[in-house]
Amino acid sequence: MKYKILLFFFFINISVTFSQELYQRSKINQVVKNAKQYLGTPYKFGGSSKYGLDCSGLVQIAFKNAGIDIPRSSRAQASYSKGEFVKKSDLRKGDLVFFKMRNRISHVALVISNTDNIIKIIHSSTKRGGGVKIQKLADIEHFYHKGKRLFY
Numbered sequence: 191m192k193y194k195i196l197l198f199f200f201f202i203n204i205s206v207t208f209s210q211e212l213y214q215r216s217k218i219n220q221v222v223k224n225a226k227q228y229l230g231t232p233y234k235f236g237g238s239s240k241y242g243l244d245c246s247g248l249v250q251i252a253f254k255n256a257g258i259d260i261p262r263s264s265r266a267q268a269s270y271s272k273g274e275f276v277k278k279s280d281l282r283k284g285d286l287v288f289f290k291m292r293n294r295i296s297h298v299a300l301v302i303s304n305t306d307n308i309i310k311i312i313h314s315s316t317k318r319g320g321g322v323k324i325q326k327l328a329d330i331e332h333f334y335h336k337g338k339r340l341f342y
Contacts, residue, residue: 214341217256217257217258217284217341218283218284218341219283220255220256221252221253221256221258221284221300222252222283222284222300222302222312224251224252224253224255224256225248225249225252225300225302225312225322226302226312226324228240228243228248228251228252228314228322229312229322229323229324230321230322230323231243231248231314231321231322232320232321233314233315233316233320233321233322237314238250238251238262239251243314243321243322244314245264245297245298245299245313245314245315246262246263246264246266246267246298247262247314248300248312248313248314248322249264249267249286249298249299249300250262250267252300253340258340260272260340264288264295264296264297264298265294265295267286267288267298267338268286268288268295268298268335268336268338270338270340272340273286273338273339273340274338274339275336275337275338275339276337276338276339277337278309278327278331278334278337279307280337281301281304281309281327281337282301282304282339283301283302283303283304284300284301284339284340284341285300285301285337285338285339285340286298286299286300286301286337286338286339286340287299287300287301287309287311287327287334287336287337287338288334288335288336288337288338289330289333289334289335290333290334290335291333295335297313297315297333298313299311299312299313299327300312300313301327301337302324308326308328309326309327309328310324310325310326310327311324311325311326311327312324312325313325317330
């Protein structure tokens with residue numbers, strides 16, 4: 191009887207963990223899908239709509255439309271109490287990446303894939319055509335500062 195009870199709780203724990211993982215993956219996919227809906231939107235400093243977005247506005251609205259509230263600015267997103275910092279080699283879909291210029295965080299992007307160590311991000315930028323676009327992290331990694339995972 192004792193073993194049956196332990197076995198029961200073991201399977202309940204696995205079931206709950208699996209359900210939580212499915213929920214997390216669903217949220218991650220929704221955040222990335224939300225961000226991709228803004229591809230081609232022009233860059234606008236302080237913007238947070240389809241008429242213009244800056245980098246942190248894109249990230250915030252992608253999370254917000256998935257039911258997750260995060261701070262507005264890239265610096266506030268980097269210092270947000272939720273989540274944990276991860277090494278560049280461990281970045282995965284849904285992670286945030288922060289960039290530093292002049293010793294301060296000045297840009298944020300959302301990781302949309304990491305396949306064979308080719309990390310792709312979506313972000314809104316003033317550079318190379320500007321606006322919301324998908325790019326390889328390697329193209330702008332000279333400003334890379336750190337990565338953060340809000341989903342476990």
